[in-house]
Amino acid sequence: MERTFVAVKPDGVQRGLCGEIMKRFEQRGFRLVAAKFQQASEEHMQKHYLDLKDKPFYQGLCKYMSSGPVFAMVWEGRSIVKLGRMMLGETNPADSKPGSIRGDLCIDIGRNIIHGSDTLENAKTEIGLWFKAEELVDYKPCSQAFLYE
């Protein structure tokens, strides 16, 4: 089983989309491992987006991501890193297909409402940055036998 890091960004929180986004991951059959509602510091967001530090939008992005609360989550399931990214849609909502979260719920690349890890390696780093080991909850959902052959 893989784990991925997902966060509803400040625009998604303000627009009341946390429930809609959780619903999609739940209904797909993924298991919620951890969740945290918090306002992150700008320094924290700079660490989170370190790989983008040379991009012209980096400072504005980190400022925006720390401007209000985010809903940070860890989800688990088979191939969840790849499937989660497919559920998100493309970085630019204008390129995202209807049916995807960004394709259904937002318009602007700078207000694309959700973050999701893009590789297994980055997922591990991001989960470690946002959650302590003891915040990751271990349990067996009763649906497991009906989700996986």
Ligand code: IDP
């Ligand atoms: P991702 O969120 O789909 O993984 P990344 O390339 O990792 O996309 O970029 C991180 C975030 O930075 C995006 O979700 C988006 O909010 C913002 N971003 C990416 N490219 C641009 C841009 O060209 N202009 C403004 N913001 C951008």
Ligand code: MG
């Ligand atoms: Mg990314």
